[in-house]
Amino acid sequence: SVSNIIDEASIRQIQEYIDRSGQIVITAHLSPDGDALGSSLALCQYLQRQGKKAEVMVPNSFPYFLKWMEGAEKILIYEHNSAAGRHHLEQADLIFSLDYNILKRVGDIGPVIAASPAQKVLIDHHPYPDTLFDVTVSHPEISSTSELIFRLLFQMGEYEGLTPEEAACIYCGMMTDTGAFTYNSSNPEIYEIISLLLRKNIDKDAIYSNVYNNYSENRFRLLGFTLSQRMKIYPESHAALIYLSREDQKPFHFSKGDTEGFVNYPLSIKNIIFSTFIREDDDLIKLSFRSQKNFACNEFAAEFFGGGGHLNASGGEFHGTMEDALQRFESGLEKYREKLKKNNL
Ligand code: 5GP
Ligand code: MN
Secondary structure, eight states: OOOOOSOHHHHHHHHHHHHHOSEEEEEEOSSOOHHHHHHHHHHHHHHHHTTOEEEEEESSOOOGGGTTSTTGGGOEEGGGOHHHHHHHHHHOSEEEEESOSSGGGGTTHHHHHHHOOSEEEEEEOSSSOOSOOSEEEEOTTSSOHHHHHHHHHHHTTOTTTOOHHHHHHHHHHHHHTTTTTTSSOOOHHHHHHHHHHHTTTOOHHHHHHHHHSOOOHHHHHHHHHHHHHSEEEEGGGTEEEEEEOHHHHGGGTOOTTTTTTGGGGGGGSTTOOEEEEEEEOSSSEEEEEEEOTTOOHHHHHHHHHSOEEOSSEEEEEEOSOHHHHHHHHHHHHHHTHHHHHHTOO
């Protein structure tokens, strides 16, 4: 059975906002991932079924292996169409914030949301949510926002009407935020929900293939290069680092999403419980962190790279040279060495 973890007062309030609203905008975080898009697209389709004018808006573009999701082609990319985006946010009666906890995570959309007179609803699973929302559904113990969207619809008594396309979006988000149910996925209710999604006739193997067996040859060769030429192991700290400069990426014709999942690979090395991936982008350096057990990689991200996220999956940024970023990482590692040792095995 699926327990009612979302409090009834929030559900009633959300229901009331939806009933009252004509135009609804659903927003999700920068560099949208499977969970950001899966949760947003499922909610969007549900709202459209209720006769609402609803759309999904994200700050920047998303990887090609997520384009198969129902409604993905209609998503407004704010970076490409900010005039329309701003207008829609200003006109909206209701704005949903999905899969992010603070407005900084939606880049240039953030200030427009803050200024909008619309009602604002947060549905998310990152710790430390902002307090500016009219309704805050924040559950860091739940592994994906997509699962929260399922739970919301389920608790609203809307399971029966859930379509196969909505179910597929929800499944995709649950799958991608748990590495295809290999971490952060021990809550038995996850599988109760999957069972309910399978009853909607989703093709879970096709969804897996769409996401994980859909990469370009370039991406695969870049992965090989990264693991063989750009990996450092710190055995003392049970840590691994992979990194790519812009120069490194050039011969592989980098395209958005190509390095998705790279950070996970070093964790498959024996005794490594902390993996970091540092990638030089056009205007900043982006960091991804993954950890195992109780090592809080979100703390590391926050302390050294102004970031955050979950206990075992987090990210951050660095503005400066690659060399300085690497140095900052290594001095951080030095500081956390005892913690990393304690957490090992
Ligand atoms: P990824 O490494 O897959 O990009 O991100 C992993 C997790 O860290 C996600 O939950 C994401 O929301 C969070 N995250 C990634 N980058 C940042 C960042 O720059 N700031 C914060 N606060 N969280 C981030
Ligand atoms: Mn998520």
